[in-house]
Amino acid sequence: MPMLPAIIESIIFAADSPLSLDRLSEILPEFGHDEIKAAIAELCVFHEARPGGLVLVEVAGGWQFRTRPGFQQYVVRQAKVKASKFSQSSLETLAIVAYRQPVTRAEVEHLRGVDCGGVLKSLLEKRLVRILGKKDIPGRPLIYGTSREFLEVFGLKDLKSLPTLKEILALDDLPQYERQEELPLENRADFPEEMSLPFDVPSTL
Amino acid sequence: MPMLPAIIESIIFAADSPLSLDRLSEILPEFGHDEIKAAIAELCVFHEARPGGLVLVEVAGGWQFRTRPGFQQYVVRQAKVKASKFSQSSLETLAIVAYRQPVTRAEVEHLRGVDCGGVLKSLLEKRLVRILGKKDIPGRPLIYGTSREFLEVFGLKDLKSLPTLKEILALDDLPQYERQEELPLENRADFPEEMSLPFDVPSTL
């Protein structure tokens, strides 16, 4: 009978997506949970230590083989591998959705100060963001959150492993978003429609 | 710089089909053909010899990592849980049932323009769609609607939480004020470069 680490290695290698410890325990009922856990740890150490092209990483609650970081310059040379890119706006929007989920489009836009419809849609298309449902407030706006793919792409074990937000310094209040029910759209509404130049606005000044 | 065997390992691992020696030589012009050949041989021996779950094999004229023969009995245990993907026709049919319920098969087919019997049947079998009753018209056709499982699969609290098409389309829209605020070209042309802007209140602050 083959060794447990080798068995686990073949199962994880063949899987389409990261496999969790629980899932591996289900697949391998003849082995104990702790045995499996120890074997995974052993595999991780082994692949990390040997000077190979692969490593075993924990992402999205499971284990997956990936190419070792630093090898991308070689891997992307294959025509079919296309390196994905993220703009600053999609990263910002993604960060807001990740840290503030469940969050509405209006909340994201308030935090970023710009329209985010297009960015949100492209994140939905990339499956990094998903629709969680509708918020129980007037207008029932859609609420967004991050997906499992988000964890996979960003190599995160779970949402708790997101980098901690740098503390807001010297602000007496805690994050105010709870209070911000009323998004400051008034500003926009006050904006005269007929104005010709943006600069003409403050005629009241 | 990483070692050649490790580089080759990462490239072969990430490739979606077996890579031939010639292809690898193309991808890695900075290495000699013979060097690459030797590195592949080294990798083969290494993986064959170590008691792991993968081996590097030559298939269809190229090199590919495969699970080690003899491990199939473990690898296939996860096969039955592969998430089933939706075909475009099931998604469309499901969407029509969701948004137009209660709906008859004839109505679904009218909208899709094709026979939907098979798709509806498979949606019924997956329990995403259920029969609500019979319509009181000649032939008494069955009326379909979505089920509780439908809500569960999509993580919806209730049918009211289903996003409307309008809400999705709104993600592409620019905010209202952005559309109306197109500056007339004439104004721009007339606008003297050196003229101080009305808001440019002398910086007495």
Next chain:
Amino acid sequence: MTAFLEVPPLLDGFHESYSVHLDKFDGPLDLLLHLIRKNELDIRDISIADITRQYLEYIRLMKNLNLEVAGDFLVMAASLLQIKSRMLLPVDEAEEGEPEEDDPRAELIRRLMEYQQYREAGQLIGARALLGREVFARTCPDPVLEARRNEEGPLEVSLFDLVEAFRTLLERIPVEHFHDVAAAETFSIADCINEILSLLQEQETVQFDDLVRDDFSRERVIVTFLALLELCRLKVIRIFQNTHQGSIWFVPAVGQQSPDGIPADEEVE
């Protein structure tokens, strides 16, 4: 973040051959942060006058270059000017009425700091080794596993996929079939039917009053009533009224039917 912006061709074609290097900003807050940094200002004590002037200069530059200035930038311009004007007012101006924040800049500063936090968080997550950018997983399906695939797994589909499927479908077919799909602002009969069906999945009986409790408008009551009539006509529900002018109750006309329950000859009609 520096971008190479092409000046869109003008009517007179004058600028056509021009292109300029211009910092591109992801919104007014991004621009403000840049100005604060450039001026080495303390974000908690910014000079509104300087920042406002530079902000407006930037917008004017964009306009002179005929770059599209998003409305969000203009909204911020108005806010800055408003803050600036409030700072010009004597301090005791605000003594009457509701207590105001002492510093007219407070809200803006708070927004800037909060924005900065997420901007940095975005940079942090963007700097990770990303799947498909720095690291790669196996993309080739395992032949052993492929041979044993079957369709009995959990369903994996997102809500967005469902709506997108519907949207693509609508693009293919004439509009008139769908006059009532892109729901109007108001509550539609279709929405109401969905709501009733949804309620009936949770409870055996539903009262008319339950449906209109939150919103007892004339419109809502009429729509709800029409939805009930429609469901009744379709024989999906049965309606009861115990006493004259009493509560209207309704129950599902058929129970949850399993797919196996379809008569063979009736199989999907």
